Amino acid sequence: MTDIRPAVVLLVRHADVYNPRRVFYGRLPGFRLSDLGWKQADFLAEHLASEPIRAFYTSPMLRARQTAAVLARRHRGVAIHRIMGLQEVRTSWMGVPDHELPLFVNLYEPPRDPGDETIAQLAERVSQTLLRIARKHPGQVVCCVSHGDPISSACSLFRGLAPELVSIRGQYSAQQCSVTRLTFTPPSEQPVLEYRDVIAELAPELKARR
Structure with missing residues (x-):
């Protein structure tokens, strides 16, 4: 018999990143949380402390893993799983200075390289990952830590928006x-x-100033 209890996925974008050279880091290794990022993650951890989270899933990128680790401190004994499906977008724009990125941070239209992920591909990858996680946890709450465009693209697909x-x-x-x-x-x-933009709503003093 199919278990029809709803599963709840708390989909979190990682906290602020230390990026003094102001580049689009993407999947480049070693980009950790900034001092502000640690404060943001700690605030969010307190905000989510009462959630009955049964598992954490995170992108393998350092900034996501660090965010997940902070959140998990308020949930003793709950495992953290790394999962490639929550990974940052695959793009050849990695390492390019922010001021050289196309207007509106357009990494997609037109593709810079044949191997770059499109918005549609990104949305499909992340949404299917979230569906698999939800099926694995009927009746439970889980937390997934990922990145801006992966989250936004998957949610746009769930909302029925065009992959643009x-x-x-x-x-x-x-x-x-x-x-x-x-x-x-x-x-x-x-x-x-x-x-919910938790930082903007509840702790605007921790909002990153760009």
């Missing part, structure tokens, strides 16, 4: 330490979404 840049920027762009609550109720694979 406008669908993942502006009001649909996941901010640092934001939480998107995805409630999956079988047999539907279309979750109910609730987005």
Whole structure:
């Protein structure tokens, strides 16, 4: 018999990153949380402390793993799993200075390199990963830590938006330490979404100044 209890996925964007050279780091290794990022993650951990989280899943990137580790401190004994499906976007723009990126941080249109992920491919990868995690945890709450565009693209797909840049920027762009609550109720694979920019709403003094 199919378990029809809803699964809740708390989809978190990692905290602020130490990036003194101001480059698009993407999948480049070694980019850790900044001092501000540690404070943001700690604030979010307190915010989520009462959530009955049963598992953590994180992108393998250092900044995501560090964020997940801070969140998990408030949930003793809960395992943290690294999962490639939550990985940052695959793009040849890695290492390019921020001021050389196309307007509106357009990494996608047109593709810079044949191996770059499109928004549609990114959305499909991350949404399918989240669906698999939800199926694994019926009736439970889990937390997934990922990156801005992976989160925004998957959520745009769940919202039924076209795989275009406008669908993942502006009001649909996941901010640092934001939480998107995805409630999956079988047999539907279309979750109910609730987005909160926790830092902006509850701790604006911790908002990164760009």
